[in-house]
Amino acid sequence: MESQNIRIAVQKSGRLSEESLKLFKACGIKFESGGSKLKTVSSNFPIEFLFLRDDDIPGYVEDGVADLGVIGENVLMEHIRQVDVVKELGFSKCRLSLAIPRNEEYSGIEYFQGKNIATSYPNLTNAFLTKQGIKVTTHEISGSVEIAPSIGLAEAICDIVSTGGTLLSNGLKEVATVFQSQAVLISNQQLSSEKQAILAKLLFRIDSVQRGQN
Ligand code: ATP
Ligand code: ZN
Numbered sequence: 369m370e371s372q373n374i375r376i377a378v379q380k381s382g383r384l385s386e387e388s389l390k391l392f393k394a395c396g397i398k399f400e401s402g403g404s405k406l407k408t409v410s411s412n413f414p415i416e417f418l419f420l421r422d423d424d425i426p427g428y429v430e431d432g433v434a435d436l437g438v439i440g441e442n443v444l445m446e447h448i449r450q451v452d453v454v455k456e457l458g459f460s461k462c463r464l465s466l467a468i469p470r471n472e473e474y475s476g477i478e479y480f481q482g483k484n485i486a487t488s489y490p491n492l493t494n495a496f497l498t499k500q501g502i503k504v505t506t507h508e509i510s511g512s513v514e515i516a517p518s519i520g521l522a523e524a525i526c527d528i529v530s531t532g533g534t535l536l537s538n539g540l541k542e543v544a545t546v547f548q549s550q551a552v553l554i555s556n557q558q559l560s561s562e563k564q565a566i567l568a569k570l571l572f573r574i575d576s577v578q579r580g581q582n
Pocket of ligand 2: 421422
């Protein structure tokens with residue numbers, strides 16, 4: 369039988385890209401990256417890389433267009449997907465947080481009762497608040513969420529935060545954490561035994577890299 373490559377989807381350019389490529393290079397996998405290439409094959413490991421927008425990665429892995437993918441847990445958890453999380457990768461750490469105008473007094477989670485919240489993560493936001501008996505109206509927007517309160521679109525936001533600098537410069541303050549996120553390696557649920565063997569080899573190398581970092 370002709371030997372197969374395992375196919376992995378990584379973000380083309382963004383906050384997951386650099387660390388993803390660094391990890392696979394640290395695993396001793398040689399490949400070309402950068403430029404406008406959307407696909408590249410390793411010269412020394414049975415793997416090929418697809419460079420995609422991060423939002424498309426879980427769907428491609430679920431459908432088997434890609435066997436593996438690197439994705440932020442925040443994106444993965446927002447939509448239910450039939451994929452396996454095979455490894456926490458420990459980079460692109462961030463949190464999904466609720467934020468309100470800085471000059472507002474925050475009394476606790478009850479503050480949000482009946483409020484309008486702008487977010488790219490309506491499912492995670494609603495699930496978090498509903499669990500605590502808070503009913504809100506979410507307005508889904510795909511980017512620049514932090515300007516929503518100042519333009520009157522919503523009274524609060526639920527957005528990705530790492531340092532809080534963006535919130536601060538938009539006159540907002542973080543008041544509650546909805547979800548802690550990091551990059552994870554995901555896998556299609558029906559890998560052939562040949563691909564499972566390649567994945568096992570890859571995981572072994574990732575483990576050694578991670579051990580070396582601790
Ligand atoms: P794309 O063009 O691929 O759709 P994007 O703009 O949706 O990219 P990025 O901003 O590159 O996404 O973020 C990708 C992921 O990186 C996020 O989903 C999140 O998991 C993580 N992330 C986001 N912001 C930060 C941050 N400030 N620090 C660390 N990780 C972050
Ligand atoms: Zn995206």
